[in-house]
Amino acid sequence: xxxxxxxxxxxxxxxxxxxxxxFTVIYNASRVINFAQGDFLLVGVWVASTFLVSVRAPTxxxxxxxxxxxxxxxxxxxxxxxxxxxxxxxxxxxxxxxxMGAAMMMTGTVGGVTKYDWIPVPAVFGQKTWHLFNIPIGSxxxxxxxxxxxxxxxxxxxxxxxxxxxxxxxTAYNKDMATxxxxxxxxxxxxxxxxxxxxAGLAGYMVxxxxxxxxxMGFPYAIKGFIAAVLGGLGNPYxxxxxxxxxxxxxxxxxxxxxxxAAEILSFxxxxxxxxxxxxxxxxxxx
Amino acid sequence: xxxxxxxxxxxxxxxxxxxxSFPLWAGQYPVxxxxxxxLGCFLALGTNITFGxxxxxxxxxxxxxxxxxxxxxxxxxxxxxxxxxxxPLACLLTTVATAIVCIPLxxxxxxxxxxxxxxxxxxxxxxxxxxxxxxxxxxxxxxxATVIFQHEMGDTFYYYFILxxxxxxxxxxxxLVSSSAGRAMMAIREDEVAAVAFGINVTRYRRLxxxxxxxxxxxxxxxxxxxxxxxxxSYFDLWMNIxxxxxxxxxxxxxxxxxxxxxxxxxxxxxxxxxFEVWHVLVYGAILLLTLGFMxxxxxxxxxxxxxxxxxxILH
Numbered sequence: 001x002x003x004x005x006x007x008x009x010x011x012x013x014x015x016x017x018x019x020x021x022x023f024t025v026i027y028n029a030s031r032v033i034n035f036a037q038g039d040f041l042l043v044g045v046w047v048a049s050t051f052l053v054s055v056r057a058p059t060x061x062x063x064x065x066x067x068x069x070x071x072x073x074x075x076x077x078x079x080x081x082x083x084x085x086x087x088x089x090x091x092x093x094x095x096x097x098x099x100m101g102a103a104m105m106m107t108g109t110v111g112g113v114t115k116y117d118w119i120p121v122p123a124v125f126g127q128k129t130w131h132l133f134n135i136p137i138g139s140x141x142x143x144x145x146x147x148x149x150x151x152x153x154x155x156x157x158x159x160x161x162x163x164x165x166x167x168x169x170x171t172a173y174n175k176d177m178a179t180x181x182x183x184x185x186x187x188x189x190x191x192x193x194x195x196x197x198x199x200a201g202l203a204g205y206m207v208x209x210x211x212x213x214x215x216x217m218g219f220p221y222a223i224k225g226f227i228a229a230v231l232g233g234l235g236n237p238y239x240x241x242x243x244x245x246x247x248x249x250x251x252x253x254x255x256x257x258x259x260x261x262a263a264e265i266l267s268f269x270x271x272x273x274x275x276x277x278x279x280x281x282x283x284x285x286x287x
Numbered sequence: 288x289x290x291x292x293x294x295x296x297x298x299x300x301x302x303x304x305x306x307x308s309f310p311l312w313a314g315q316y317p318v319x320x321x322x323x324x325x326l327g328c329f330l331a332l333g334t335n336i337t338f339g340x341x342x343x344x345x346x347x348x349x350x351x352x353x354x355x356x357x358x359x360x361x362x363x364x365x366x367x368x369x370x371x372x373x374x375p376l377a378c379l380l381t382t383v384a385t386a387i388v389c390i391p392l393x394x395x396x397x398x399x400x401x402x403x404x405x406x407x408x409x410x411x412x413x414x415x416x417x418x419x420x421x422x423x424x425x426x427x428x429x430x431x432a433t434v435i436f437q438h439e440m441g442d443t444f445y446y447y448f449i450l451x452x453x454x455x456x457x458x459x460x461x462x463l464v465s466s467s468a469g470r471a472m473m474a475i476r477e478d479e480v481a482a483v484a485f486g487i488n489v490t491r492y493r494r495l496x497x498x499x500x501x502x503x504x505x506x507x508x509x510x511x512x513x514x515x516x517x518x519x520x521s522y523f524d525l526w527m528n529i530x531x532x533x534x535x536x537x538x539x540x541x542x543x544x545x546x547x548x549x550x551x552x553x554x555x556x557x558x559x560x561x562x563f564e565v566w567h568v569l570v571y572g573a574i575l576l577l578t579l580g581f582m583x584x585x586x587x588x589x590x591x592x593x594x595x596x597x598x599x600x601i602l603h
Contacts, residue, residue, distance in 0.1 A: 085579070090584075104575065
């Protein structure tokens with residue numbers, strides 16, 4: 001029983017972690033706190049639902065569609081919202097509020113179409129529960145963990161092995177110097193957004209079958225991802241992932257043994273504790 | 288010069304008359320909306336002081352809002368204090384409490400301050416929801432109606448009362464801008480190091496900005512609670528917290544009139560968008576995005592500078 005709760009906690013923690021991870025990637029590239037991060041998940045869920053339920057598309061095609069369409073949404077947001085405001089040299093606070101506007105548009109679009117009803121997303125392997133050492137583990141939960149590992153390794157590979165990945169790292173490290181060597185900061189922001197949106201979209205599709213997706217699900221995930229990012233240390237995506245997993249374990253245990261309300265409160269308490277005791281988070285650098 | 292003054296007066300007087308006589312000719316719903324908008328103006332004016340004038344990030348506005356509302360309600364309900372005494376007491380309490388939380392918070396700057404004030408908002412929301420004995424928890428608590436000479440006050444009273452306080456608050460904020468305190472805050476916003484070099488006590492003025500923020504937002508909370516006659520945690524959630532920041536960005540950071548515009552608009556927007564039914568969130572987001580996209584400096588600030596340029600003003 002304990003092991004099952006732990007497993008589920010790690011699984012949902014991976015989702016929080018991906019939200020925090022992608023959130024940090026965008027923050028590193030642009031110093032923007034992206035309020036729409038949770039809504040990228042919503043976009044992924046909704047695209048998956050539309051194609052799986054109405055069109056009966058095969059899973060593999062759906063995954064590709066989710067990634068591509070989420071990525072496009074991220075690109076649109078980067079180009080028309082964030083990049084546009086960056087060029088006008090608007091203060092970061094305004095851009096952050098603009099991301100909120102974008103988040104509301106995403107939520108509003110899905111909400112208008114679904115009328116804020118539940119969004120059905122079939123699980124990839126159906127309702128199967130596998131068994132590992134006599135512990136029942138859900139197929140979808142396992143898939144989440146596997147996909148997370150793939151996504152994060154993929155991100156790492158892109159960042160280390162590709163030119164554009166190196167450019168992103170350079171921008172995160174020192175934006176002005178990166179501009180001096182010819183890296184266009186706006187293009188890096190675009191890249192960060194596309195990557196983050198695509199990853200979050202896929203995560204949304206993955207979490208859809210085991211949560212209760214509906215149009216307003218974005219904001220709570222954004223908060224959780226934000227807490228995960230702070231736990232891990234704002235600025236370190238891998239830290240955000242670990243923070244997310246930690247948060248997932250803690251909240252799942254709290255939900256299981258106390259109540260879901262307690263889980264919410266606990267996540268806030270955790271955030272406070274980190275801010276007081278160790279503001280740079282688990283893996284963050286000293287400011 | 289005299290002619291311009293007379294023309295301005297010719298515009299101002301009828302408008303003022305309309306505002307003053309509003310409850311007498313408008314229906315109940317418009318008066319309700321007007322009060323709702325005025326409350327938003329309080330929140331925006333106060334928050335503008337820290338964000339717009341002093342350049343500080345305050346993501347914990349809900350702390351001041353809730354503290355004002357709940358302390359006034361508790362003073363009246365559990366201690367039997369009359370509203371007109373509870374109001375200044377609650378405002379004083381909120382201001383002092385803000386000064387106290389400033390002690391740890393002012394060590395932080397930039398995004399750490401954002402995180403710190405944000406966690407203040409989280410704590411506030413959590414405490415309101417959990418402290419059943421005092422705040423009624425998630426069931427909420429009722430606020431006693433304002434009773435003057437054995438009459439219960441209604442929307443008309445609140446309209447005049449809130450509007451007059453708002454006018455006073457606005458005048459106060461405008462005076463702040465041209466005062467030495469206001470100039471000190473703006474210096475801190477522009478360049479903190481330079482401000483220190485000029486001998487400005489940065490901590491003191493940052494704290495003052497936060498306290499004024501607490502005063503105005505707390506007052507808004509007191510008035511809201513009194514008018515609504517009911518308080519519940521749902522009024523003080525994270526969404527409201529962010530909405531208050533949206534108000535000042537939407538209207539125009541660092542502008543009192545912008546805050547009035549932003550506060551009123553954001554408060555009234557949900558009502559106006561109800562016609563769109565399911566699509567109201569999308570339209571809200573679109574309005575927010577389009578406004579910020581085309582007028583990043585804020586709705587009022589951009590329009591004001593546009594009209595200034597059209598009129599050919601060189602000075603402003």
